[in-house]
Amino acid sequence: MDLAPYIEHTALAAETGPAEIEQLCGEAAEHNFVAVCVNPYFVAQASAQLSSSPTRVVSVVGFPLGACSFASTAREAADAIDAGADEIDMVVPIGLALAAEFGEVGRCIEAVRTATRGSQLKVILETGYFDEIEISTLSSLAVNAGADYLKTSTGFGPRGATVRDVELLVSYCADRAKVKAAGGIRTAEVARSLVEAGATRLGTSKGVHLVTQTDQPAAD
Numbered sequence: 001m002d003l004a005p006y007i008e009h010t011a012l013a014a015e016t017g018p019a020e021i022e023q024l025c026g027e028a029a030e031h032n033f034v035a036v037c038v039n040p041y042f043v044a045q046a047s048a049q050l051s052s053s054p055t056r057v058v059s060v061v062g063f064p065l066g067a068c069s070f071a072s073t074a075r076e077a078a079d080a081i082d083a084g085a086d087e088i089d090m091v092v093p094i095g096l097a098l099a100a101e102f103g104e105v106g107r108c109i110e111a112v113r114t115a116t117r118g119s120q121l122k123v124i125l126e127t128g129y130f131d132e133i134e135i136s137t138l139s140s141l142a143v144n145a146g147a148d149y150l151k152t153s154t155g156f157g158p159r160g161a162t163v164r165d166v167e168l169l170v171s172y173c174a175d176r177a178k179v180k181a182a183g184g185i186r187t188a189e190v191a192r193s194l195v196e197a198g199a200t201r202l203g204t205s206k207g208v209h210l211v212t213q214t215d216q217p218a219a220d
Contacts, residue, residue, distance in 0.1 A: 001192050002211075006200065008058055008180070009207040010037040012155065018045060025049040027208050037089065037203055039063070040080045047084025056086040058122075061112065064156035066091035066126070070108045074115035087120035088112065089151055089180075089203075092138060094126055102137055109145040122149035122180055122201075127165045128158035135165075139172035149201065153183035160184025163197045170198035185210070186217040 009028040011020050021042045028036045028050070035056040038046050046057045059080040062073040077088045090112045096104045113121055123142035127135055139150055150169045152161040160183025169179045181194040182203030188210050191202055204210065206218035 001195065003188060003191050003195070003202070004032045004207075004211050005034055006191070006195055006202045007031075007033040007207040007210065008035040008037045008182075008201055008203045009033045010155075010182070010203050010205045011042075012037065012039055012060060012063070013205075016042070018042070021045050022049065025055070028055045029053045031208060031211055033207055034201065035087065040076060040083070040085075043080050043083040043085045057084055058087040058089055059083075059085040060089045060091070060124075060154075062091045062093075062108075063089070063124075064091060064154040066094045066097075066108075066124075070111045073108065074111040077112050078115040078117070081116060081119050085119070087122065088116050089122040089124055091124045091126065091154060092142070094129060097134070097138060098129060102141060105138065106141040106145060109142055109147065113146045120148045121146070122151045123147040124151040124154055124182075125169075126154055126157045127152050127161075127168075132168060135168055136172055139169060143173060143176045147177050149178045149180045151180040151182055151201075151203070153181075155183040155203070155205075157183070161194060161199075163193050166194050166197040166199045188213070 011024045037058040061076040152165045161181035178200045180201035181199040185204040209218035
């Protein structure tokens, strides 16, 4: 299986700087990854570097806690698009979801959906915090609000993506949205299992390793 068309080559760590973004974009173009995923500050740099490449630019908002005001999250999304982002990955308000304030969660997703003005929107559910019933509820909220993708994790939460997560999200999408798996994807074997479960995007900082190495885990 060629994993490159699934990979969103990702650099979201606190220590990421311009040099790391330049390297990320160069690697993504070289290996024909579908996208890079960067923090909002680096969208303009990534967009400029990839302007002649089919590789898309993804940015994250409300990241990684989902604890910003709805207005600021929506504004962050609009600003990222203005800077050149093709797609937005938003974190649900995790604390509100854990408190079963699902109406407020839906309102936040709707605000960001409006702000993205038709660009691709992925809603990060941070599945490690929730049981299957809660994941079902959050999935329905996201899809009903117009999400293009359900995404498993930020990579900063209690755990990363699992095959079971992907299977659940695929079943909850009911063909109305796609699924992005992210967090803890460190071997090609794991990546393939997530794709086979139904993921159409893989968010990982180990993209080069996945397409060039064996099934040994990537080094930190």
